[in-house]
Amino acid sequence: MIQGFYKAIHPRSKQDNSRSVPFLEILSMATETLWSNKLRTGLTMLGVIIGIASVIAITSVGQGVQKSVEQQIQSLGTNVLQILAGSARSGNIRQGVGSSSTLTWEDAKAIAQQAPSVEIVSAYLQRNAQVVYNGENTTTTIYGTDLNYPEARNTHPQTGRFxxxxxxxxxxxxxxxxxxxQKTLFGNSDQIIGEKIRIQGEAYEVIGIMEPKGSQGPMDRDDQIFIPLTSMSKRLVGNNALAGVSVSGILVTAENQEKLEAAQFQVTNILRLRHNIYPPEVDDFRLTNQADIVSTFTNVVGLFTIMVVAIAGISLVVGGIGIANIMLVSVVERTKEIGIRKALGATNSAILNQFLAEAIVISIIGGGIGIVSGVLIAFGASTIFKFPFVISVVSVIVGFGLSLAVGxxxxxxxxxxxxxxxxxxALRSD
Structure with missing residues (x-):
């Protein structure tokens, strides 16, 4: 190796005295040196590998989870407003939430008639209840809905009918x-249309099976039963509104996302007038905007991903310190070798380039292994936890650039x- 280095830097003629060592020769010698010390090279790369793999994997997982939740929320419609009942009022005294329903089916009908930016309105009642079939039982969420619910929630029966x-x-x-x-009560049986289940002791005929929607956070959107709003109001809940049919919430779909703000303004004013609420009184209902939920979640996940990537970046700093330490030790170990090379005519720049090349080769190879490892980890996580596999080209480029900069x-x-x-x-050193 020293002979090769000598040939590369030894002047052939007076005109060649200023000739610098070709880059490929420097790279070849750096690779040969690193290969001859595999264990030391591997340990030096470890910090860079862990850092780059962490950045790639965490960024990919964060974007995959974000995309998954966005798809689930968007499947419900980004042009949807959800109105929830607040707390009732008695005179000027505001009672606790749930003390009495503040929304009625009549409110939903008024919104459908009076709000020009609204396309679909659906009222619903929601309760948890025990359901029994042939000795099997489960506690699930019961929704009492009107006819517009499937369109408002973008969910329809895959078998049977509404x-x-x-x-x-x-x-x-x-x-x-x-x-x-279906799976809990009937197992693998698909022949369930016409079967009778008991909800809080009342018999109900199964007329359909909803299409699968998956989970949204901790909520399983497939663990639900839908019955007519009137039936739930009379048999399972009982009317507890001062006038009309009490409901838990109202879904409002605007004609498009551009009209969502106008629809929200119109709905708010209609409900305030119907409930006799005037400024500065507080509304006895709450409006949530699906588009705002998507935006808020995206921002939160984005900030969380940035924070975790920043923490993972510490691994890169540690990796850089590791490279510096090992290279410093390498300089001490190779002092006599450096002296021999200088005695044979190697310039300071040739020695400088030699050691810089070794550090850069370590970081590039470590960065490459880290990128592959990060992609594999992200793919494994997306496969196990069932969210979209997303690899950001920017994160790969940034990761590789960081590994090069670290080296x-x-x-x-x-x-x-x-x-x-x-x-x-150097020649006198032991």
């Missing part, structure tokens, strides 16, 4: 169940120390 206007008007005891309820910065001081060694002192 209830009819006549069944809604006559408080028919029919039910559409979610896939999770360059970490190699400067050791390379400079090696280049400044006095050849006589």
């Amino acid at each position: 209830f009819t206007p006549e069944e809604l008007n006559t408080s028919a005891q029919v039910a559409i169940i979610g896939p999770t309820v 360059l910065v970490a190699g400067v001081i050791p390379a400079r120390n090696a280049a400044r060694l006095d050849p006589i002192t």
Whole structure:
């Protein structure tokens, strides 16, 4: 190796005295040196590998989870307003939330008639209840809905049907169940249309199975049962509003996302007038905007990802310190070798480039391994936890650029120390 280095830097003629060592020769010698010390090279790369893999994997997982939740929220519609009942008022005294329903089915009908920017309105009642079938039982969420609910929530039966206007008007005891309820009560049987289940002791005929929607956070959107709003109000809950049919919430779909703000303004004013609420009184209902939920979640996940990536970046700093330490030790171990090279005519710049090349090669190879490892980890996580596999090209480029920068910065001081060694002192060292 020393002979090769000598050939590379030894002047062939007086005109070649200023010739610098070709880059490929420097790279070849750096690679040969690192290969001859595999264990030391591997340990030096470890910090860079961990840092780059962490950045790639965490960024990918964060973007995958974000995309998954966005898809789930968007599947419910980004042009949807959800109105929830607040706390009732008695005179000027505001009672606790849930003391009495502040929303009614009549409110929903008024919104449908009076709000020009609104396309679909659906009222619903929501309660948890025990459901029984042939000795099997489960506690699930029961929704009493009107006919517009499937369109408002973008969820439809995949088997069977939804209830009819006549069944809604006559408080028919029919039910559409979610896939999770189906599996819990009926196992693998698909022949369940027409079967009778008991909800809080009341018998209901299964007329449909909802299409699977998956989970949204901790909530399983398939663990639900849908029955007519009138049936739930009379048989399972009982009317507890001062006038009309009490509901837990109202879904409002605007004509498009651009009209969502106008729809929210119109709905708010209609409900305030119907509930006799005037400034500075506080509303007895709450409005949530699906588009705002998506935006808020995206911002939160983005900030969380940045924070974790910043923490992972510490691994890169540690990796850089590791490269610097090992290169400094390498300079001490190779003092005599450096002296021999200088005695054979190697310039300070040739020695400097040699050690810088070694540091950069370590960081590039470590960065490459880190990128591959990060992609594999992200793919494994997306496969296990069932969210989209997303790899950001920017994160890969930034990761590789960081690994190159770490090697360059970490190699400067050791390379400079090696280049400044006095050849006589170096040759006398043990």
